[in-house]
Amino acid sequence: MKKLLSVSIVMAALCAIGASAQAQDAKAGDAAAGRKKVDMCIGCHGIDDYRASFPEIYRVPKLAGQNAKYIAAALGEYKKGDRRYPTMRAVAASLSDQDIADVAAFYEQQGKAEGASAFSSSAPAPSAAVAELLKKGNCASCHGENFNKPIDPSYPKLAGQHPDYLYAALKAYQTSNNPQIGRNNAIMMGMAKPFTHAELHQLTEYIASLPGDLKTVEQSHFRHDE
Numbered sequence: 001m002k003k004l005l006s007v008s009i010v011m012a013a014l015c016a017i018g019a020s021a022q023a024q025d026a027k028a029g030d031a032a033a034g035r036k037k038v039d040m041c042i043g044c045h046g047i048d049d050y051r052a053s054f055p056e057i058y059r060v061p062k063l064a065g066q067n068a069k070y071i072a073a074a075l076g077e078y079k080k081g082d083r084r085y086p087t088m089r090a091v092a093a094s095l096s097d098q099d100i101a102d103v104a105a106f107y108e109q110q111g112k113a114e115g116a117s118a119f120s121s122s123a124p125a126p127s128a129a130v131a132e133l134l135k136k137g138n139c140a141s142c143h144g145e146n147f148n149k150p151i152d153p154s155y156p157k158l159a160g161q162h163p164d165y166l167y168a169a170l171k172a173y174q175t176s177n178n179p180q181i182g183r184n185n186a187i188m189m190g191m192a193k194p195f196t197h198a199e200l201h202q203l204t205e206y207i208a209s210l211p212g213d214l215k216t217v218e219q220s221h222f223r224h225d226e
């Protein structure tokens with residue numbers, strides 16, 4: 001009984017610590033705990049150039065180096081069904097809010113742990129046509145001048161992301177009547193709307209060619225230093 005009591009005092013103290021950490025950050029993520037929760041993810045996100053085959057074929061997004069707040073927001077959207085991609089809906093539904101915070105912290109940190117990316121600031125200049133599209137969409141006003149430093153940590157880094165994934169994502173913001181494809185996000189639905197598929201293709205080929213933090217850390221690497 002005495003032992004139980006002291007355990008509960010320790011628990012209460014830990015909860016108090018947790019609560020104060022949470023006051024700073026909606027859900028404080030623990031990267032070390034997250035590492036133990038990504039077994040389910042690495043079969044897709046831990047294989048370079050892995051392609052999903054349903055409902056469309058494109059490469060799965062790079063997660064390492066992405067902003068934790070954005071990863072958590074994206075997982076929350078799959079969970080709620082605002083993002084309709086079926087596999088990710090099922091995956092996100094199996095995660096608690098704490099799991100989401102932890103895996104998000106893990107992937108953000110995994111980008112850093114693998115060494116600062118050796119990219120220079122010399123991004124290739126866009127063609128005149130692409131420059132015009134970027135201006136029309138004002139994309140850099142949120143995603144940052146080089147698409148690697150968004151103005152808010154809940155916005156995604158895009159530089160160096162797979163072009164076929166970026167293209168599929170932008171088309172998804174334009175799709176509203178398909179149960180398996182589509183993203184309800186007020187901001188990006190408005191942003192993607194004015195562009196034709198050909199224009200989205202041009203935009204995403206350029207953005208993917210930019211140097212940035214995003215990468216896929218191969219599963220074998222990952223297992224190595226465990």
Ligand code: HEC
Pocket residue numbers: 037038040041042043044045052059060061063071072074075083085087088091103156168169
């Ligand atoms: C069966 C393959 C598969 C598995 C397993 C999987 N994912 Fe995904 N994930 C995908 C695909 C495909 C997408 C792109 C979906 C879309 O188009 O919206 C995606 C998208 C995401 C995104 C959105 C990224 C962005 O840039 O918006 C996050 C975050 C994510 N996955 C995290 C995870 C985590 C964390 C796990 C494990 C708990 C996991 N995924 C397991 C295939 C997978």
Ligand code: HEC
Pocket residue numbers: 061073074077134137138139140141142143154155156158166167169170183185187188191192203
């Ligand atoms: C007003 C701010 C804002 C502007 C301007 C903006 N974006 Fe976004 N973008 C966002 C936010 C916020 C998200 C995350 C949306 C979500 O949660 O699905 C996002 C998501 C995206 C994604 C999905 C990334 C991923 O990993 O899934 C792509 C691609 C994208 N934006 C491209 C663009 C392009 C291209 C433009 C210009 C035509 C643009 N954005 C303009 C705020 C903006």
